[in-house]
Amino acid sequence: MHLLVTGGNGFIGRQVCRLAVADGHDVTSVARSGPPASDERGPWADDVTWVAADVFAPQKYRERLTGVDTVVHSIGIIEESPEQGVTFERVNGDAGLLVALEAERAGVGRVVYVSSSTTPPGVRAAYIEAKRRAEAAIEDLGTETVVPRPGPVYGPGQPHFPAVVNRLLAALGRFEVVAKRLGEDRPLSVETVGRAIYACAVEDETAERLDGPAIAAYR
Numbered sequence: 001m002h003l004l005v006t007g008g009n010g011f012i013g014r015q016v017c018r019l020a021v022a023d024g025h026d027v028t029s030v031a032r033s034g035p036p037a038s039d040e041r042g043p044w045a046d047d048v049t050w051v052a053a054d055v056f057a058p059q060k061y062r063e064r065l066t067g068v069d070t071v072v073h074s075i076g077i078i079e080e081s082p083e084q085g086v087t088f089e090r091v092n093g094d095a096g097l098l099v100a101l102e103a104e105r106a107g108v109g110r111v112v113y114v115s116s117s118t119t120p121p122g123v124r125a126a127y128i129e130a131k132r133r134a135e136a137a138i139e140d141l142g143t144e145t146v147v148p149r150p151g152p153v154y155g156p157g158q159p160h161f162p163a164v165v166n167r168l169l170a171a172l173g174r175f176e177v178v179a180k181r182l183g184e185d186r187p188l189s190v191e192t193v194g195r196a197i198y199a200c201a202v203e204d205e206t207a208e209r210l211d212g213p214a215i216a217a218y219r
Helices: 013-022 043-047 088-106 126-139 163-174 176-181 190-202 212-216
Strands: 002-006 026-031 048-052 070-073 110-113 144-148
Touching (some): 013 043, 043 048, 163 176, 190 212
Parallel strands (some): 026 048, 110 144
């Protein structure tokens, strides 16, 4: 198979790329900064085609969608910079829909839109509203869609949470009695989330949506 991962150099995207390469798939990543930093890339990165392009400039990567079987959209933010045009509405919502429209246009068979179960503490409700808006719009397209909704994701190199929060989430995630009680919002390791999203991309049969408990099954 040929997978195209938007944000393949990111926290979750790297996991998907690594797993796909290990299984012998062709992998292309589209991200503004191209490949991951040297301290975040392993030998697998040499087998990924890294395309430095903004997803809002589809003319820069449109031709890369030819022959792609599945697009995994893993771009998202929890902090905004409105003066730079970086808002939840634009990055968490519009970007996913634009990529899905380009995928449909190119005849891609499946789009995996990485969403979220809830809004992180202290973050505007627009965070999740944008994701739900994108989910609804993408599901109306002609392309098969899958929407994983993980809860908080922890792991080495987590860019969105302070180290102490990352450690707390890891402790909660490993304490199964507590994690199960959190339901859809249970903390999950980035390795688990990566495996679940990868499965959504390549397995013949998959649910239209995966919540936290379903994703946790990929531990």
